[in-house]
Amino acid sequence: MAYFILKRLVQSIFVMLAVAFLAFSLFRFVGDPVSQMTGVETSVQDQEQLREELGLNDPFLVQFYRFTADMVQGDFGFSYRTRQPVSEMIASRIPATLELGLVALMISLIVGIPAGVYTALRPRGIATQAILMTTLVGVSIPTFVIGIVLIFLFGVQLGWLPTFGRSGTVDLGGWSTSFLTLDGWRSLILPAVTLGVYQLTLTMRLVRAEMMEVMRSDFIRFAIARGIPFRSLYYRHALANTMVPVITIIGLQFGGVIAFSIVTESVFQWPGMGLLFLESIRFVDIPVMGVYLVVIAFFFVLVNMLVDMLYLLIDPRLRVKEAV
Amino acid sequence: MINSTHWRTTVLASTIVFAASAGYSETFRWASTTDPQTMDPHAVNSTPVLSFLNNIYEGLVRRDRDMAIEGSLAESWEPLEGENGWRFNLRQGVTFANGATFNAEDVLFSYERASNEVADVRSWFAPVSEVRVVDDYTVDFITAAPNPLFPDSIANFMILDKDWAETNDAALPARDSENFATMNVNGTGPFTLQSRDPGVQTILVPNAQWWGEVEHNVTEAIFTPIGNSATGLAALLSGEIDFIQPIPLQDAAQVEERDGFKVLEGEETRVIMFGFGHEHDQLLYSTDVTDVNPFQDVRVRQAAAHAIDMDAIDRVIFRGKIEAASQLVPEGISGYSEPNATRLEYDPERAKALLAEAGYPDGFSFGLKCTNDRYINDEALCRAAASMFAAVGLNAELSTGPVRDYWPQLREDDFDMYLLGWSPGTFDMEHPIRFLLHSQDDEKNLGSWNFGNYANARVDELLPMVQEEIDPTARQAMIDEIVSITQDEVAYVPLYTQPLIWAAKNEVDLTQRADNFFILRWVTIN
Numbered sequence: 138m139a140y141f142i143l144k145r146l147v148q149s150i151f152v153m154l155a156v157a158f159l160a161f162s163l164f165r166f167v168g169d170p171v172s173q174m175t176g177v178e179t180s181v182q183d184q185e186q187l188r189e190e191l192g193l194n195d196p197f198l199v200q201f202y203r204f205t206a207d208m209v210q211g212d213f214g215f216s217y218r219t220r221q222p223v224s225e226m227i228a229s230r231i232p233a234t235l236e237l238g239l240v241a242l243m244i245s246l247i248v249g250i251p252a253g254v255y256t257a258l259r260p261r262g263i264a265t266q267a268i269l270m271t272t273l274v275g276v277s278i279p280t281f282v283i284g285i286v287l288i289f290l291f292g293v294q295l296g297w298l299p300t301f302g303r304s305g306t307v308d309l310g311g312w313s314t315s316f317l318t319l320d321g322w323r324s325l326i327l328p329a330v331t332l333g334v335y336q337l338t339l340t341m342r343l344v345r346a347e348m349m350e351v352m353r354s355d356f357i358r359f360a361i362a363r364g365i366p367f368r369s370l371y372y373r374h375a376l377a378n379t380m381v382p383v384i385t386i387i388g389l390q391f392g393g394v395i396a397f398s399i400v401t402e403s404v405f406q407w408p409g410m411g412l413l414f415l416e417s418i419r420f421v422d423i424p425v426m427g428v429y430l431v432v433i434a435f436f437f438v439l440v441n442m443l444v445d446m447l448y449l450l451i452d453p454r455l456r457v458k459e460a461v
Numbered sequence: 462m463i464n465s466t467h468w469r470t471t472v473l474a475s476t477i478v479f480a481a482s483a484g485y486s487e488t489f490r491w492a493s494t495t496d497p498q499t500m501d502p503h504a505v506n507s508t509p510v511l512s513f514l515n516n517i518y519e520g521l522v523r524r525d526r527d528m529a530i531e532g533s534l535a536e537s538w539e540p541l542e543g544e545n546g547w548r549f550n551l552r553q554g555v556t557f558a559n560g561a562t563f564n565a566e567d568v569l570f571s572y573e574r575a576s577n578e579v580a581d582v583r584s585w586f587a588p589v590s591e592v593r594v595v596d597d598y599t600v601d602f603i604t605a606a607p608n609p610l611f612p613d614s615i616a617n618f619m620i621l622d623k624d625w626a627e628t629n630d631a632a633l634p635a636r637d638s639e640n641f642a643t644m645n646v647n648g649t650g651p652f653t654l655q656s657r658d659p660g661v662q663t664i665l666v667p668n669a670q671w672w673g674e675v676e677h678n679v680t681e682a683i684f685t686p687i688g689n690s691a692t693g694l695a696a697l698l699s700g701e702i703d704f705i706q707p708i709p710l711q712d713a714a715q716v717e718e719r720d721g722f723k724v725l726e727g728e729e730t731r732v733i734m735f736g737f738g739h740e741h742d743q744l745l746y747s748t749d750v751t752d753v754n755p756f757q758d759v760r761v762r763q764a765a766a767h768a769i770d771m772d773a774i775d776r777v778i779f780r781g782k783i784e785a786a787s788q789l790v791p792e793g794i795s796g797y798s799e800p801n802a803t804r805l806e807y808d809p810e811r812a813k814a815l816l817a818e819a820g821y822p823d824g825f826s827f828g829l830k831c832t833n834d835r836y837i838n839d840e841a842l843c844r845a846a847a848s849m850f851a852a853v854g855l856n857a858e859l860s861t862g863p864v865r866d867y868w869p870q871l872r873e874d875d876f877d878m879y880l881l882g883w884s885p886g887t888f889d890m891e892h893p894i895r896f897l898l899h900s901q902d903d904e905k906n907l908g909s910w911n912f913g914n915y916a917n918a919r920v921d922e923l924l925p926m927v928q929e930e931i932d933p934t935a936r937q938a939m940i941d942e943i944v945s946i947t948q949d950e951v952a953y954v955p956l957y958t959q960p961l962i963w964a965a966k967n968e969v970d971l972t973q974r975a976d977n978f979f980i981l982r983w984v985t986i987n
Contacts, residue, residue: 167865168863168865169866169868172869174636176506177910178886179506179584180584181906181909215637219499220499220638220640220643221644221659229658285691289695292695292696293699299699301693302662404691404692406687406689406696408660416688419688421865
């Protein structure tokens with residue numbers, strides 16, 4: 138196990154370096170940060186001097202080396218836009234994104250798994266057809282449209298829920314959480330549902346497909362023949378075997394939810410990392426964009442590693458292989 | 462007994478009336494698309510920053526609701542006698558939010574800070590050669606040449622407390638990192654900062670020490686940047702915010718139709734125009750004419766101006782909300798040239814004839830560059846203009862992009878024709894002459910936005926004279942000459958003045974100023 142983790146950690150450093158390199162080579166095409174940082178009356182010479190101070194005139198590899206070397210030493214630099222330390226900015230935005238992603242994932246699991254099991258066990262039922270149709274619609278509408286529809290329905294027309302921002306947070310030693318107040322939950326619901334809808338459909342369809350596959354397998358048939366009660370059959374034998382691929386996907390989905398919460402965060406003005414990234418692109422805030430991408434790559438790596446470790450726990454055969 | 466009850470009722474009733482009329486505890490929430498980048502008044506010379514900080518910091522002078530200059534921390538000012546420059550007589554008894562007394566030392570310190578080479582606002586002080594403290598409440602700004610517009614040009618020069626800035630290591634603005642003044646304030650203005658969470662929420666509260674007469678009834682003002690315009694509109698319509706600036710043109714009708722909301726429409730001082738690559742020897746994006754640059758011929762530029770049907774653009778793209786422009790500033794700006802108030806009319810036949818005369822009877826193709834996220838409906842405008850150009854034979858190959866990589870492209874001369882919007886920071890015609898019409902001169906910071914390098918020796922000669930002329934009639938005559946020259950030569954094709962569209966709840970009274978600044982001390986909630 139220790140060897141496995143170590144191996145993965147070494148791999149992940151290379152992944153993150155590769156992401157940083159790719160990101161950095163793309164930033165050359167994003168635009169000019171200096172014209173975003175200065176007003177119209179700033180002379181061309183002053184702009185040039187600022188460009189020199191920021192090291193933007195240096196060769197690409199020098200800039201990349203400086204960025205990586207600073208990162209390794211824990212120096213994340215300053216934002217071109219707000220002039221704040223990037224590490225503080227990212228750290229203050231992480232709780233908002235993680236909590237949003239977590240709740241969205243929970244919604245997708247709590248609704249998606251039972252719905253998947255149900256539709257697998259009653260493939261021809263009317264309710265099944267209805268669920269499948271609805272989720273198909275859910276997955277075909279772009280996220281931002283779902284978000285805007287929810288805002289206009291529950292925020293503007295009914296006035297039940299806030300339409301933007303993250304209110305009612307409580308500070309727990311640097312981690313601002315929405316989970317402890319009613320206001321926090323109220324502002325969390327719409328964005329989490331928006332972000333969760335797509336994941337929910339994926340989870341449900343995956344569980345359904347896997348479950349149907351498992352139900353056709355020999356060991357279930359033998360189990361039926363042995364007269365094992367259906368409840369135990371479905372939920373203990375069949376569902377457990379369904380979960381290995383499902384956990385993989387869920388793990389990857391969580392990475393995806395975090396990384397692609399950009400759209401949802403923008404529609405709801407949710408002050409998470411996605412919104413920060415979007416603002417940074419608009420202002421060509423290269424230090425923030427660079428750190429964001431590396432942090433996101435780190436999340437993906439971490440989540441994948443956790444998923445692999447869960448495999449080992451769930452499927453005994455893999456443990457044997459790993460031991461050998 | 463009866464008397465006593467009666468008396469108590471009266472007291473109770475009057476208390477209620479008092480509470481209502483005093484507008485007791487009014488929280489005002491507002492949103493805008495852009496968060497001010499910093500709380501440092503000298504670090505970034507941009508509208509979001511200066512507009513926001515005008516509620517916290519004050520300058521020697523300020524602009525009133527109609528953009529006219531009035532005294533602020535200076536009670537009066539007059540030209541110096543015997544030398545070039547201005548004397549400012551400072552207001553006494555003013556304190557900063559932290560209780561420190563305001564005096565001439567703070568003015569001198571702020572001048573030194575704002576004119577330092579790391580300050581983005583230093584161009585305001587380019588004409589200043591020296592600042593002298595005469596006594597605690599008198600300061601002289603000496604200029605190298607006569608400078609009639611100097612007080613107008615420093616309306617956004619905000620004054621910091623010297624001791625506060627020095628004690629907190631903020632004696633200079635931080636250009637590429639943070640310092641104390643980036644997140645903290647200490648101004649003399651009507652409001653002060655209660656909390657700041659960049660990009661999320663900034664809360665202002667009234668400054669109890671403020672010297673001025675309070676016209677607002679706001680006890681707390683919460684600002685939230687909302688980048689997505691649909692989200693901003695929803696936040697207004699759901700009642701979560703009281704005011705938003707700006708809203709998209711196409712949403713104005715939707716807000717007006719709802720009970721309890723209003724749209725504030727006005728005109729910004731920004732003129733939208735097309736510019737040409739005057740200096741380019743050949744077209745970059747043409748498929749048929751590559752050896753010469755037809756736009757160097759004034760007849761071709763006239764043809765381009767005659768091809769634009771401004772009424773149709775107003776009707777179709779701007780829902781009747783724009784005003785056609787004849788020159789680089791709108792009417793009402795000082796220096797606006799009355800004798801040159803007519804624009805080249807829409808006349809496609811004339812345009813075709815001019816093109817034929819210039820040797821292009823079948824027209825030619827060229828590249829037109831536009832932004833798609835900088836000005837109101839910029840991309841739609843360019844599409845419409847491109848089809849109008851095509852109707853006379855000017856086949857524009859349109860390319861649009863975000864503003865973040867637009868300016869670098871223009872600076873690299875990568876265009877045949879381009880879109881530009883200009884708002885004169887000083888509210889005087891001298892500003893666009895300096896930046897758009899004077900030939901490029903990096904040393905003197907002249908013509909820095911004159912991408913096509915339009916050059917006319919007479920214009921270059923007149924600009925310094927305009928800057929130094931004290932007599933308003935003589936000055937206007939020189940400006941009229943410049944406007945006339947550049948109109949005849951079609952240096953640019955001015956299109957229209959950009960509209961300002963804000964939206965608010967009905968019970969909010971506020972003032973829309975033409976520079977798109979939002980001034981909190983003019984807000985009352987009924």
